[in-house]
Amino acid sequence: MPHSQQRLSFSITNVAPKLDAPLYHGYAVRKRQTGQRKGHPVNADETASSSDAPLRIGIVADAPTFPGKWDAIRENVRVADGLGYDSVWLGEAWGYELFTSLADLLRVTSRMKLGAGIANIFSRSPAVIAATAATLDERSGGRMVLGLGSSGPQVVEHWHGVPFSQPLQRTLEYVQIIDAILRREPLNFKGEIFSLERGFTIRFTPIRDHIPIYLASLGPKNIQLAGEVADGILPVYWPGRDYPELRAQLDAGSAKAGRPAGSVSIAPYLTVAIALDEAERATARLRAAAPVAFYVGRMGTFYADMLSRHGFSEDVAAILKGWESGHKGAIAAVSDRLLDATAIIGTPDEVVARLRAWQALGMNEPLISMPDGAPDQVAARLEALARAAGLH
Secondary structure, three states: OOOOEEOOEEEOOOOOOOOOOOOOOOOOOOOOOOOOOOOOOOOHHHHOOOOOOOOOOEEEOOOOOOOOOHHHHHHHHHHHHHHOOOEEEEOOOOOOOHHHHHHHHHOOOOOOEEEEEEEEOOOOOHHHHHHHHHHHHHHHOOOEEEEEEOOOHHHHHHOOOOOOOOHHHHHHHHHHHHHHHHOOOOEEEEOOOOEEEEEEOOOOOOOOOOOOEEEOOOOHHHHHHHHHHOOEEOOEOOOHHHHHHHHHHHHHHHHHOOOOOOOOEEOOEEEEEEOOOHHHHHHHHHHHHHHHHHHHHHOOOHHHHHHHHOOOHHHHHHHHHHHHHOHHHHHHHOOHHHHHHHEEEEOHHHHHHHHHHHHHOOOOOOEEEOOOOOHHHHHHHHHHHHHHHOOO
């Protein structure tokens, strides 16, 4: 559904999307002028689904719910930057602050894109997020990517202390306001949530008038919104076989907004466990199963609901049953079928083969978990995967 924009005074009171599942977590510049926004596809490398197209692999530097040692994370990211990985992403939960940490990673990288994955839309105002992203974009020479999402009611209400209300509508208004601020047009906005009437303009000129915005989405209406307004989508534990379905849903949303097919890049968070030899394979599977069990059983119902919609209801039920005896019981209950559908475990060549297979199904930018281990072990795995993928 196109959203009307007249001058910079937005009127979206006729738009009231219904939430079916919260947005959580959260490069080409979209056209965002007055009137109907047409948009355009990301570049050919980003939308290519051929199995022999170049792989652009991003790295998720740390897990926000289980943060690692920061000096080691910085070193791992520095190594990944030199090896040709495309982007580095950080999230946040109730630990390290997201943008301060990205600023730190800015200093140890020179070419990787810097992904906020994601900034939740309840803990900061749209203006704070816009100013922060524009500042980091300037200091990094235009490398910022902004991931937005709503987190979930437990974190929003019991960590941030604010009501979890209208997350889908709020996401829409955040995207519109942030884009307006970056364009340096007087800010006059009338929405269901925000009413901004004084015409403020950001007091410096951002080096880009649009920073790519990726939305963390899993539910159908959330995916439709991403198709309408986003540059990318950040699904988590989306089964690889179902990327064509995700692409179709995104393109349907894009069509409603007058945007062409392929306007939204699919950038999934992927648990990847690299085994350098056969002796490591069993341990690697166990490491990969742990976050699956945690997200299904301890991060609200949204991941469990999404996986159930995709045919894994029995697998989800087994994990929830396993939690009755603790995390180890839940990990043991993760089925091979579910693990193979949502994570990648294997040698560097096997990982690349699976990434290319999923790329052929519509995935554009895999964002893989940082390998485990001491910095020298991480570096060895990053180097082996980069070599197998032809990153350098």
